[in-house]
Amino acid sequence: MNRRKFLKTAGIAAAGAIAAPYILPSGRLFAATGARKVNHVVFCLYAGGVRNLESVQMMDGNLMPNLLNGAAPISPDIAGAMDILPASPLSQPLQNYGTLFKQVKYRRGPTGHYNGHTVAVTGQYVDIDLNIRAHPENPTIFELYRKHNSPQKAALNSWWVAQNLGPYPALNFSSHEEYGAAYGANFIAPTWLISQDGYDVLGNPKVFGSNEKAAISNLQQFVNQNFNKSYTDGSAGVVNDNPDAALLQSFISDLYNKAQGGQFLNPWGAGPAMNNDMYNICFAEEIIKQFKPELLVVNMQDVDVGHFNYTSYANNLRKADFAAAHLWNTIQNTPGMANDTVMIIIPEHGRNQFGNTSVDAYGRYALDHTAPVDLISGDQMARDIFCMVVGPVGVVKQGQVINTAMGESSDVVPVIANLLGFDSSIPGYIGVKDYNSCDLKAAFY
Amino acid sequence: MNRYLFLFLLVVAVSSCKKESDYIYETTPVTVQQSGAVKNNVKSTTEFISIAYADLFGANISQGQLTKLGNVYASFGDKKVVEDRIILNFLNVPGLQIPATPSINGDTTAFVSKTYKKFYNREPNAFEAYYWKEQIRLNANVSPLVMYYVLMTSDEYRFY
Numbered sequence: 001m002n003r004r005k006f007l008k009t010a011g012i013a014a015a016g017a018i019a020a021p022y023i024l025p026s027g028r029l030f031a032a033t034g035a036r037k038v039n040h041v042v043f044c045l046y047a048g049g050v051r052n053l054e055s056v057q058m059m060d061g062n063l064m065p066n067l068l069n070g071a072a073p074i075s076p077d078i079a080g081a082m083d084i085l086p087a088s089p090l091s092q093p094l095q096n097y098g099t100l101f102k103q104v105k106y107r108r109g110p111t112g113h114y115n116g117h118t119v120a121v122t123g124q125y126v127d128i129d130l131n132i133r134a135h136p137e138n139p140t141i142f143e144l145y146r147k148h149n150s151p152q153k154a155a156l157n158s159w160w161v162a163q164n165l166g167p168y169p170a171l172n173f174s175s176h177e178e179y180g181a182a183y184g185a186n187f188i189a190p191t192w193l194i195s196q197d198g199y200d201v202l203g204n205p206k207v208f209g210s211n212e213k214a215a216i217s218n219l220q221q222f223v224n225q226n227f228n229k230s231y232t233d234g235s236a237g238v239v240n241d242n243p244d245a246a247l248l249q250s251f252i253s254d255l256y257n258k259a260q261g262g263q264f265l266n267p268w269g270a271g272p273a274m275n276n277d278m279y280n281i282c283f284a285e286e287i288i289k290q291f292k293p294e295l296l297v298v299n300m301q302d303v304d305v306g307h308f309n310y311t312s313y314a315n316n317l318r319k320a321d322f323a324a325a326h327l328w329n330t331i332q333n334t335p336g337m338a339n340d341t342v343m344i345i346i347p348e349h350g351r352n353q354f355g356n357t358s359v360d361a362y363g364r365y366a367l368d369h370t371a372p373v374d375l376i377s378g379d380q381m382a383r384d385i386f387c388m389v390v391g392p393v394g395v396v397k398q399g400q401v402i403n404t405a406m407g408e409s410s411d412v413v414p415v416i417a418n419l420l421g422f423d424s425s426i427p428g429y430i431g432v433k434d435y436n437s438c439d440l441k442a443a444f445y
Numbered sequence: 446m447n448r449y450l451f452l453f454l455l456v457v458a459v460s461s462c463k464k465e466s467d468y469i470y471e472t473t474p475v476t477v478q479q480s481g482a483v484k485n486n487v488k489s490t491t492e493f494i495s496i497a498y499a500d501l502f503g504a505n506i507s508q509g510q511l512t513k514l515g516n517v518y519a520s521f522g523d524k525k526v527v528e529d530r531i532i533l534n535f536l537n538v539p540g541l542q543i544p545a546t547p548s549i550n551g552d553t554t555a556f557v558s559k560t561y562k563k564f565y566n567r568e569p570n571a572f573e574a575y576y577w578k579e580q581i582r583l584n585a586n587v588s589p590l591v592m593y594y595v596l597m598t599s600d601e602y603r604f605y
Contacts, residue, residue: 155523165519172522187522197513198520205533208591215586219595224557227484227601235487236603248526371537 019113036421037395037444039242040292040341042331043416045120045299047113049369049382051346054317056102056386063317064284064327067094069153078311078362079220083273085322097328098390100398100444104407106349111371111382113304114167116348116409121171121297123413123432127373132167135175139430141413142185143173145295146209148425153294156244158185161298163280165189172238184238185295190283191276194255194264203256228434249292255283269325276315277302281323285330292336294420298327306351310364328390342391342419344412352379385409389443396443411438454519458566490518499599500563501535508575532597536590543590555588556598562598
């Protein structure tokens, strides 16, 4: 071996030694840096189907004054039907605390609520009508977070707070063989759990004394050791360890006590205007105050009354607007989350350009959302949505408005992964979009 | 002629009659029960709630109550947490059918056996029977209520 050949070989070997640790099984180069932009992300699904014409384009005036700049009055024909809401909890509309994307796309797949939610939490489009009794096939953002964040975090750090039951409880983890319940989020549908029915069946538990609890702990260990299967192997949903499960029991009891004490009768001073969306956000705020989760996803859906009543849709759009602002105000007043949280607001899909046959008392036509798989038939306006990203100065670009077509529904998952510092640890074959190709990254420095 | 006919009939009658044998199988009567080792199926939500109610109250749960419980069950993601809470609430409802403590002290072994059959549909094995008997006799905190709670929140109770 001559000197030149020796140097060449040695050089290649050295380069290989340096590069090899960074070639991941996924085929991607370079392992995660773990560099986080923030330590908390709240993903607020302004769901139920929101049309850009009523939101960012303000066709009926500014129905979202807590989120959007603008003083355009609500159209006189429906203004009288709007419920009175409290003054904004924020000193200025929320868009000023971050970046507003006014032309975002729900690019593919049927514009159904469960499809839209599935795309939002998995970052992957589904081109079929989903089996609403099944978990998503692709891993959710909760599983990606709990599996790839380093160090790994307990379920108590991730929450899915759903406004309704139906298929939505299935979104806290997927059926993917490499992920699943072991990496799932805690799920709660608080308006069902913390209800009179819920209190009737769960509100008065037997309380054992400390000596009894000690005996119970030993006996439970004994009986479970004598059985050859564990109920927690997938069929028991997400699993919290015993100390965290005790915290959850205590949290549920506390919510029932507050409910019995009347604290949820009029929590925001909105009186009879308080709807399910507002209550759902209210309970999400309880979770934020109690657990300070690193990842919380919460949805609203009351605007879906738009299938039958346009004016109620507009009214509920205002309530969701107030609720989102209230949520941000709570985050900013929660030590540990204030100035260390990014909140992303996006509808799961839009609504049709053309009305259906239902006409409300104000002469307005109701709106469906019927853009099917083929991207041609139906009403493709149901794919047009907006997105707002707010967060700390120096992380999120403040007061930025992007009027051109930028961003899509599948951007949100990689954006969250990047914010929490684990996006590059997600294997490429999972199919999540690369952060660097996401238009929504324009919101960040 | 008649004599031959009579003899013929006599031969036929004797040869066609045979005394029935009584066979005695010397086995002990058994009750069919399920071994813990072969419980492979997880109870559905409805099965779990209905069976738990019937085990504690000796009656079928009402449809209204079942609907309420089904909804709250669906509204929380950690099923162990919500099941634990369902059982704890059942244990606080009037009408609970639970043996008084003195009867245990009277015949602890029988109580353990009966409780295992009630919740696990099987007899306790020798080790389980001994362990529980000792726990009940030696630890005043191990009441019937505690034993019911422990068995109903165990992994085995969730399977059939």
